[in-house]
Amino acid sequence: MMVENERMGNRIRKLRISKGMNLTAFAKKIGKTPSYLSQVERGMASPSIMALREISKALNVPIFYFLIDDKKQSAIVRKNERRVLQFPKSHLTYELLSPDVSHQIEMIRTRIELGASTCSKPLPHEGEECTLVIEGKMKIQIGDECFTLEEGDSIYYIA
Template identity: 35%
Template sequence: MIGARIRELRTERGLTLARLAAAAGVSSGLISQVERDLADPSLETLRKIAKALDLPLFSLFQEPDATAVAVVRREARMQVRSPVGGVVYTRVSPGHGRLEVLQGHLVPGGWSAAEPWSHPSEECVLVLRGRLVVEVSGAEHLLEAGDSCYFDSSLPHRYLNPGTEPADFLITATPPSY
């Protein structure tokens, strides 16, 4: 499904495989394999492709039909997991509109990104369980269950789990650009 969506978005923009690959900083072969569902891209690769397409990450998973009221069933939620860092994101919102809601799960000692990164948005994170460090522009903010943190996502940021238990959290971002 993701491969067909990437191909659709690439062709809508009139991009060749080579141009998208160059813009994303990955090989043309990888883009080709992803589009043909022969390779599962990492979370970092998906971020690069989405950025090259000038779209929020989860729009790569977006269903084409948007409705005024959308119910997202637990078993139908989109999920993205990183092969490194131990983070899993599940999209709670329907994937269209001006607000993105993600449920995050981070293993002990894990991180959302190896290095802080930015995207044009505003973000608020609410810790549901465990402990979470929100690193924004090099400053670390330790949150515990029930704590929240709001910040400008255009500042380099990432999430870290310093605890010995998994951390569960909600992220809201507007506009969606994750």
């Protein structure tokens, strides 16, 4: 995990610098301390899902931008070669089903533990999303509306 943290931290730092933001200003923009962000950028701390969502939003990239390899990607993603991501203190597991995140569509499989939620607060972003419930049931809130989806149900919405 340390190598993954270092690679992610390097990507965050390089992108932040390329956008002309210093560490202190960027930390303030995402609501974190400069020391925390410094630890993340050096691979010494693993950001929570919410922190990484704030970082990706502030840098205007998809969250998986920080998690993909730089090597050339195939159009096929084999089941045993999926990028899997788990965050500390999170009840979510993400699997990237797309070869990368440089296209207009990303496919992500999310596993949510029973009774867990995806995040503590909504984080709107550009684009569209669809959700398909493969097993169990879930509640999803979009704006002020709350929906209950059961196995086989799907929902589409503007993010």
